[in-house]
Amino acid sequence: MKTRYNDHNDIENLKEKMQTNEVVLLKGKKYDTLVGKGLQLKINSSVGLSDESEFKNEADKISKIACFDVLPDTMMDLSIISTKKPLYDLIQKEIGCPVGTVPVYVCFDSRKGIDKNKFLEEIERQAQNGIAFMTLHFTAVDEIYRKTIDRNISVISRGGSLVLRDLYINKRKQNILFECFDDICKILKKYSVVVSVGTTFRPSTLYDALDEIQLNEIRMQKDIINVLRKRGIDVMMEGVGHISLGDLKKYVKLIREDFYIPFMPLGSIPTDRAVGWDHVSAAIGASYMAILDGADIINAVTREEHTGGIPTTNSIYEALKSAQVVVNSINDVRFFEKYNKVQNNKKNNCMGIMKENIGCDRCKEECPFLLWF
Numbered sequence: 001m002k003t004r005y006n007d008h009n010d011i012e013n014l015k016e017k018m019q020t021n022e023v024v025l026l027k028g029k030k031y032d033t034l035v036g037k038g039l040q041l042k043i044n045s046s047v048g049l050s051d052e053s054e055f056k057n058e059a060d061k062i063s064k065i066a067c068f069d070v071l072p073d074t075m076m077d078l079s080i081i082s083t084k085k086p087l088y089d090l091i092q093k094e095i096g097c098p099v100g101t102v103p104v105y106v107c108f109d110s111r112k113g114i115d116k117n118k119f120l121e122e123i124e125r126q127a128q129n130g131i132a133f134m135t136l137h138f139t140a141v142d143e144i145y146r147k148t149i150d151r152n153i154s155v156i157s158r159g160g161s162l163v164l165r166d167l168y169i170n171k172r173k174q175n176i177l178f179e180c181f182d183d184i185c186k187i188l189k190k191y192s193v194v195v196s197v198g199t200t201f202r203p204s205t206l207y208d209a210l211d212e213i214q215l216n217e218i219r220m221q222k223d224i225i226n227v228l229r230k231r232g233i234d235v236m237m238e239g240v241g242h243i244s245l246g247d248l249k250k251y252v253k254l255i256r257e258d259f260y261i262p263f264m265p266l267g268s269i270p271t272d273r274a275v276g277w278d279h280v281s282a283a284i285g286a287s288y289m290a291i292l293d294g295a296d297i298i299n300a301v302t303r304e305e306h307t308g309g310i311p312t313t314n315s316i317y318e319a320l321k322s323a324q325v326v327v328n329s330i331n332d333v334r335f336f337e338k339y340n341k342v343q344n345n346k347k348n349n350c351m352g353i354m355k356e357n358i359g360c361d362r363c364k365e366e367c368p369f370l371l372w373f
Contacts, residue, residue, distance in 0.1 A: 003032050004073065007039045022260045024194050024234045026074055026132040030096020033073040035236065035297045036262040041290055041330045042297040043070075043323045044100070044264065045316060047087055048078030054310070055083060059090055064313050066094045070324045072300065074132070076100040080108075080158075088131060098132035100196065102159045113166035114176050120183050127191035134188070135238060137198040138177050138224045139217045140164045144201060148213055153204040156241065160200025185231045194234045196264060197221050202241030205272050209243040210251065218254055225261055236297075237261045240268040245288055252294030262296045265289055269301075278305035279315070279322040286323070290330040298323055 007014075014034075017023040023036030035042055045065070047058050065072070074097055077088040088099045103126060107119045126134070140163035148154035155161045167175045177184065188195060201217045203209040218239070225235050243251055248268060255263060268285035269278065282301035289295045300319035302311040311319070332339050360367065 003034055005040050007034045021229055021234060024236055024262050026098035026194060027192070028096050028098040028132060029092040029130065033098050037260050039296070040334065041295065041327045042073035043300055043320065043327060044074045044076060044297055045072035045300040045320055046076040046078050049081055049083065049087060052081060052083060058087055061313050061316060062087065062090045062094055065316065068317055068320060070320050071095065072097060072320060074098045074100060074297065078102060078105065080105045082106045089129065092130060100133040100135060101126055101131050102135045104137070104159050104162050108162045108166065113169035116176065116180055119176060120180055120187070123184060124187045127187055127193050131193060133194040133196050133236065135159060135196040135198045136177055137163050137200045139198070139220045140167070140175050140200040142167060144213060144216050148201065151208050151211070151213065155200060156204040157198065157200045157202060159198055185233060188233050189231065194236060195228055196236045196238050197224055198238050199241070199266070202239065202266060203243060205242050206244045209247050222258060235261060237263050238266060239263065240265045242267065242269045242272060245270045248285070248288055248294070249292055252289060252292040255294060263294060264297045264299070265295050266299060267301065275306045276303055279303050279319045283322045283326050287326045287329060290326065291333065298326060
């Protein structure tokens with residue numbers, strides 16, 4: 001097993017956690033990523049196509065990400081259109097990390113909804129091509145959606161909303177994921193694809209956080225996780241959205257009750273008043289959530305998250321660096337001896353490692369390090 005981190009000193013303990021689904025292995029072309037209990041916090045980053053004319057731009061982003069001084073542990077191809085050469089192929093080739101997708105994105109037709117056969121074919125095609133994990137929105141059910149009328153915004157999940165729209169367009173008795181459940185499970189198990197159980201009804205404002213809708217969805221996600229596990233499929237859980245720092249402790253307690261599942265927060269976004277600064281607000285939320293042991297892999301959220309803009313290469317880098325600060329801060333807590341004891345023998349100044357010349361442009365001859373000499 002080739003991974004980027006020395007996350008598996010105790011192989012037997014790791015195997016036990018994988019058997020109980022406290023840890024999942026996400027397989028990549030060049031390196032695998034372990035996610036879950038007792039491991040280092042990991043980072044996911046995303047790219048995607050909304051229009052074929054954007055292909056070159058997104059392909060260039062992938063090439064540049066491959067050269068960054070901080071690489072994502074996983075990436076998601078969130079394209080909403082099919083192309084002859086999918087972006088996930090480029091990610092696998094140039095970066096080599098495990099890649100995730102949301103298959104419903106490329107299967108939805110605004111007039112016809114989702115064709116079952118094409119949907120299953122796409123899932124199998126992606127699985128055959130080495131996709132490590134897929135986000136599936138099982139919780140997109142009419143029973144919960146009908147109760148969202150009093151919410152500020154009913155649904156902000158793109159994948160979940162597409163499953164719901166298909167449900168109504170085709171007048172299904174249950175959503176397409178449940179209609180195709182047995183077939184989907186066979187494909188996922190055959191190719192060892194991990195399922196990320198998506199959140200359809202995550203709150204879009206602090207006001208909606210931990211309402212009856214979200215609580216019902218959490219319960220449903222857990223039920224689905226148990227069913228998938230019994231089918232021999234490895235699972236992660238997706239969650240949050242907007243939630244105040246004051247409510248995060250309660251939220252983490254809810255998701256960690258019953259069992260430990262590798263968890264990927266979307267955010268969390270702890271304020272509704274940081275549009276254009278989501279890389280900062282998400283870093284704050286993710287840090288606190290991880291301290292509470294509620295996060296195993298965080299998302300590199302860009303400043304465009306709430307502006308509707310397409311993330312630039314610079315903003316993806318900014319998001320990755322922000323997420324890396326979170327990861328370093330959390331891993332310094334989880335593995336203090338490993339990351340900090342070695343630093344005790346190094347003399348650092350405000351410029352980094354101690355240099356011969358004392359005094360930066362700010363302090364000059366008043367540099368406090370002059371006390372050492």
